Amino acid sequence: ASCVQYRLVVRDVNTLRILQLYTCLDQIQHIEWSSDSLFILCAMYKRGIVQVWSLEQPDWHCKIDEGSAGLVASCWSPDGRHILNTTEFHLRITVWSLCTKSVSYIKYPKACQQGIAFTKDGRYMAVAERRDCKDFISIFVCSDWQLLRHFDAETQDLFGIEWAPNGCVLAVWDTCLEYKILLYSLDGRLLSTYRAYEWSLGIKSIAWSPSSQFLAIGSYDEKVRILNHVTWKKITEFEHPATIANAKTIVYKEVEKSPSVETERLSFPPTRALASSLFSTQSKYDISQVPVSLQYIKPVADRANPKMGIGMLAFSPDNCFLATKNDNIPNAVWIWDVQKLKLFVVLEQLCAIQSFQWDPRQPRLAVCTGNSKVYLWSPAGCVSVQVPMEGDFQIVSLSWHSSGDSMALLSKDNFCVCYLEREEV
Amino acid sequence: FVAMGDWKTLTVPVLSSDSKNIFQYTSEKKVSPPSMNSQVLRLPLPSSKSMHSFFSAFCTEENIEQSISYLNRELTTLGFPSIYAESKGKELNLISIINCMNELLVLQHKNLRAQEEVEMQHLKLGSDMDHLQNCYAKLKEQLELSKREIVGLQERDRQLQSKNRNLHQLLKNEKDEVQKLQNIISSRATQYNHDMKRKEREYNKLKERLHQLVMNKKDKKIAMEVLNYVGRADGKRGAWRTDKTEARNEEEMYKVLLSDYEQRQKQLLVENAELKKVLQQMKKEIISLLPPQKQKPKERSEDGPVLSDLEEDIGELNKENMWELSCETVREQLTNSIRKQWRMLKNHVERLDNQVSRVHSGALNEKDVISREDHELETEKLELEIQQCKEMIKTQQQLLQQQLMSPCDDDTTLLLQDCYLLEERERLQEEWRLFREQKKNFEKERRSFTEAAIRLGLERKAFEEDRGAWLKQQFLSMCTDYKHSENVTTPSAFLGSSDQDNRLVKSTSQQRKPHCMLSGPVSAEPCQTSQHITCNSSSAASKKPAGDSKPNQWVESDKEETE
Numbered sequence: 001a002s003c004v005q006y007r008l009v010v011r012d013v014n015t016l017r018i019l020q021l022y023t024c025l026d027q028i029q030h031i032e033w034s035s036d037s038l039f040i041l042c043a044m045y046k047r048g049i050v051q052v053w054s055l056e057q058p059d060w061h062c063k064i065d066e067g068s069a070g071l072v073a074s075c076w077s078p079d080g081r082h083i084l085n086t087t088e089f090h091l092r093i094t095v096w097s098l099c100t101k102s103v104s105y106i107k108y109p110k111a112c113q114q115g116i117a118f119t120k121d122g123r124y125m126a127v128a129e130r131r132d133c134k135d136f137i138s139i140f141v142c143s144d145w146q147l148l149r150h151f152d153a154e155t156q157d158l159f160g161i162e163w164a165p166n167g168c169v170l171a172v173w174d175t176c177l178e179y180k181i182l183l184y185s186l187d188g189r190l191l192s193t194y195r196a197y198e199w200s201l202g203i204k205s206i207a208w209s210p211s212s213q214f215l216a217i218g219s220y221d222e223k224v225r226i227l228n229h230v231t232w233k234k235i236t237e238f239e240h241p242a243t244i245a246n247a248k249t250i251v252y253k254e255v256e257k258s259p260s261v262e263t264e265r266l267s268f269p270p271t272r273a274l275a276s277s278l279f280s281t282q283s284k285y286d287i288s289q290v291p292v293s294l295q296y297i298k299p300v301a302d303r304a305n306p307k308m309g310i311g312m313l314a315f316s317p318d319n320c321f322l323a324t325k326n327d328n329i330p331n332a333v334w335i336w337d338v339q340k341l342k343l344f345v346v347l348e349q350l351c352a353i354q355s356f357q358w359d360p361r362q363p364r365l366a367v368c369t370g371n372s373k374v375y376l377w378s379p380a381g382c383v384s385v386q387v388p389m390e391g392d393f394q395i396v397s398l399s400w401h402s403s404g405d406s407m408a409l410l411s412k413d414n415f416c417v418c419y420l421e422r423e424e425v
Numbered sequence: 426f427v428a429m430g431d432w433k434t435l436t437v438p439v440l441s442s443d444s445k446n447i448f449q450y451t452s453e454k455k456v457s458p459p460s461m462n463s464q465v466l467r468l469p470l471p472s473s474k475s476m477h478s479f480f481s482a483f484c485t486e487e488n489i490e491q492s493i494s495y496l497n498r499e500l501t502t503l504g505f506p507s508i509y510a511e512s513k514g515k516e517l518n519l520i521s522i523i524n525c526m527n528e529l530l531v532l533q534h535k536n537l538r539a540q541e542e543v544e545m546q547h548l549k550l551g552s553d554m555d556h557l558q559n560c561y562a563k564l565k566e567q568l569e570l571s572k573r574e575i576v577g578l579q580e581r582d583r584q585l586q587s588k589n590r591n592l593h594q595l596l597k598n599e600k601d602e603v604q605k606l607q608n609i610i611s612s613r614a615t616q617y618n619h620d621m622k623r624k625e626r627e628y629n630k631l632k633e634r635l636h637q638l639v640m641n642k643k644d645k646k647i648a649m650e651v652l653n654y655v656g657r658a659d660g661k662r663g664a665w666r667t668d669k670t671e672a673r674n675e676e677e678m679y680k681v682l683l684s685d686y687e688q689r690q691k692q693l694l695v696e697n698a699e700l701k702k703v704l705q706q707m708k709k710e711i712i713s714l715l716p717p718q719k720q721k722p723k724e725r726s727e728d729g730p731v732l733s734d735l736e737e738d739i740g741e742l743n744k745e746n747m748w749e750l751s752c753e754t755v756r757e758q759l760t761n762s763i764r765k766q767w768r769m770l771k772n773h774v775e776r777l778d779n780q781v782s783r784v785h786s787g788a789l790n791e792k793d794v795i796s797r798e799d800h801e802l803e804t805e806k807l808e809l810e811i812q813q814c815k816e817m818i819k820t821q822q823q824l825l826q827q828q829l830m831s832p833c834d835d836d837t838t839l840l841l842q843d844c845y846l847l848e849e850r851e852r853l854q855e856e857w858r859l860f861r862e863q864k865k866n867f868e869k870e871r872r873s874f875t876e877a878a879i880r881l882g883l884e885r886k887a888f889e890e891d892r893g894a895w896l897k898q899q900f901l902s903m904c905t906d907y908k909h910s911e912n913v914t915t916p917s918a919f920l921g922s923s924d925q926d927n928r929l930v931k932s933t934s935q936q937r938k939p940h941c942m943l944s945g946p947v948s949a950e951p952c953q954t955s956q957h958i959t960c961n962s963s964s965a966a967s968k969k970p971a972g973d974s975k976p977n978q979w980v981e982s983d984k985e986e987t988e
Contacts, residue, residue: 126677148675
């Protein structure tokens with residue numbers, strides 16, 4: 001599904017044929033599929049309206065109006081029948097039910113990046129609240145929205161919460177002014193606290209490993225610390241220096257190939273394609289010899305939210321690799337081997353990394369850097385793929401299909417779907 | 426009277442002059458062989474006129490007596506015999522004088538030598554002194570230098586220490602500053618927090634106000650329009666929230682947690698069991714590696730039996746159901762025992778390492794050292810051998826290749842073959858020559874033999890004729906004498922002889938006949954039977970050995986032919 005201004009276009013994944021077309025009242029800011037893929041919600045923040053469309057019954061409609069309360073965020077509940085709207089100024093979270101048309105309110109939600117977290121199995125929801133300058137966590141049962149637990153979080157200013165994939169541990173971390181991460185069990189007990197250091201800027205991003213064994217914490221000091229789930233103590237820390245000296249690390253460097261115009265192409269190309277192929281430079285990966293020094297950027301010291309530290313963390317679905325990005329070295333993706341707890345591969349790109357995402361099925365990483373190429377890495381090697389399009393297609397973000405066979409590449413105005421062929425065994 | 430102290434060194438020349446005077450004196454008194462004395466007097470003494478003047482200074486004509494007596498006194502005090510004669514008076518004993526002089530001379534020589542020695546030693550000591558003084562001067566210089574160095578080093582040391590102190594001070598200052606800054610930061614942080622809280626409270630108040638206003642406004646606006654209700658995802662009906670549901674929720678939550686914990690515990694148990702197994706295996710292996718130390722527990726004091734008991738217990742526990750026991754004591758025992766064994770193994774390995782290092786230094790355990798040296802020598806020898814063998818193999822290979830290579834070349838092979846053929850041909854030619862020579866020889870012999878045979882035949886003929894004639898005569902005589910019947914036997918004798926002769930002739934003819942019979946095939950074929958050879962040998966003397974039967978045969982055949 002994709003939205004264009006106020007229209008919602010639903011296409012088939014394999015053929016990209018338009019299946020449905022819906023019109024909304026206003027410009028759509030956010031769309032989300034329900035968990036059973038039967039409904040799509042379209043949120044229009046300016047108007048404070050959420051419209052829900054059904055795929056099964058195209059003429060079924062639903063509109064939720066928040067009125068003067070305004071709308072800041074909207075999302076589905078895991079059962080696909082409730083919509084949670086966050087009103088303006090984070091006054092409250094309204095839970096609308098599609099089945100019963102009933103409304104529930106959650107008061108005092110925390111105005112932070114990740115204030116709501118659902119467990120993977122969709123049973124419980126954790127909401128961060130703030131009352132009287134203190135942070136609280138409420139755990140709700142998603143089936144009947146009953147408050148299960150309510151406890152206070154010992155954070156100064158809660159920044160985010162995230163459930164472990166096994167649904168039993170909730171990680172709560174503090175603002176970047178304070179390096180503190182708290183681990184609560186499902187029933188609200190504090191399991192452990194971890195503080196790496198004081199005073200410097202703290203946690204920037206965290207990621208749970210798919211088996212819930214490890215919790216990777218990326219911080220502003222360019223290090224990733226890994227905690228284990230048994231003792232909740234740090235087992236190792238990964239450094240991201242600008243010079244890679246270890247001989248066992250493979251460094252792939254993206255190198256521009258001189259554009260080669262093949263003679264067969266010259267015979268019948270449409271001029272546009274030829275021009276585009278000339279302008280868009282091909283690139284390939286070269287293996288650089290260690291020691292390699294990467295481009296290091298020291299951010300301006302007097303600005304808030306400096307571009308330093310570990311900004312992106314992601315575990316591979318088989319729990320073997322961890323991909324990180326150090327914002328001080330924006331052109332490189334660092335891939336760590338989780339089994340050996342060592343740096344495995346570094347991908348050095350020509351442009352700054354915009355985003356990366358693991359294939360949901362296998363250890364394959366797709367990286368986009370804002371140009372018209374998508375880069376794929378797997379333990380077998382890495383490849384740079386050019387999006388065959390006329391003109392510029394600057395990939396800003398990408399998203400894998402859950403089967404791992406295709407991925408959607410998004411630029412500002414367009415998107416395309418990249419299909420990956422499976423090897424015939 | 427002149428002072429006597431200075432005259433010591435001049436005793437000799439004085440004596441000489443004295444003796445001169447004495448001689449003059451004595452010549453007046455006594456009879457002494459003047460010639461000897463004059464000779465004595467004419468001894469080459471480098472007496473200069475000054476000496477004479479000295480001499481005259483001591484003893485003049487006036488004080489001869491006194492000087493003599495003085496001399497006598499001196500000499501006697503020195504231990505010499507008196508120069509006066511036995512009897513009192515002024516008679517001088519010349520012999521004693523001379524002896525005294527001699528003694529004095531000897532003494533003088535001795536003294537001179539001693540003086541020389543003393544002077545030598547003096548020189549030596551002087552040079553030693555110089556040397557020592559030089560050394561002393563040098564050492565003093567060195568001492569000065571080192572003192573100056575020490576002073577310099579001390580100065581440097583002081584500078585470095587002061588620098589060190591400065592740096593320490595700086596470090597301390599920095600640390601203090603850091604501490605101060607941290608304190609400042611913390612105070613600022615608390616201040617900010619306080620301010621933030623204040624602002625948040627204000628903000629909350631505003632939010633509340635806003636909320637109230639929003640809620641008070643037309644509620645209708647906040648509504649949800651749904652075409653129709655959607656069924657629940659799981660198809661169930663919505664239920665009311667009651668306490669029961671609450672309890673159920675709690676239960677479910679706890680169930681979830683418990684299941685998670687149980688799963689983790691299972692994993693940990695499995696891991697634990699594996700680790701225990703590994704530990705046990707390790708323990709067994711360690712025990713097997715260690716040298717048997719059964720005596721040790723006995724040697725220990727009271728701990729001995731206790732520990733062995735423990736070990737026995739552990740041994741018992743090392744059975745299969747070990748991992749089922751997970752109580753504290755068992756675990757501790759296992760880890761302790763493993764630690765102990767590991768320590769023992771470590772000690773053992775350290776001891777071995779020490780031994781090896783000692784061997785390397787070469788102190789103890791000569792056997793190993795020697796064997797190592799031997800080993801090295803042997804390896805060197807073997808390497809040499811290998812080198813030699815390799816070289817040999819190389820050369821052989823080369824030769825082989827050459828040989829193999831040569832047949833490939835046709836010309837060379839032909840040449841070679843030709844060479845071989847030439848060689849053979851030459852050999853054959855040689856043999857031919859020899860053979861022909863032999864043949865010639867044999868022919869010569871054959872000819873000679875044939876001639877001899879012819880002669881023999883002729884002679885025989887002649888002999889036969891003679892015999893015949895003689896027989897005739899005899900017969901005639903016998904016939905004439907037949908009337909004389911006395912010589913009956915003689916003709917038989919003669920006949921016998923003639924018979925014998927005839928028999929001989931017959932035999933020879935008989936002998937010849939088989940020759941003639943056999944000679945036919947003989948000429949055709951060279952092969953002969955041994956019988957023939959023997960016959961040949963009996964009839965004709967062949968010089969050649971039986972190996973070459975051809976010439977014999979040919980001789981025979983020729984013989985037959987001639988006959």
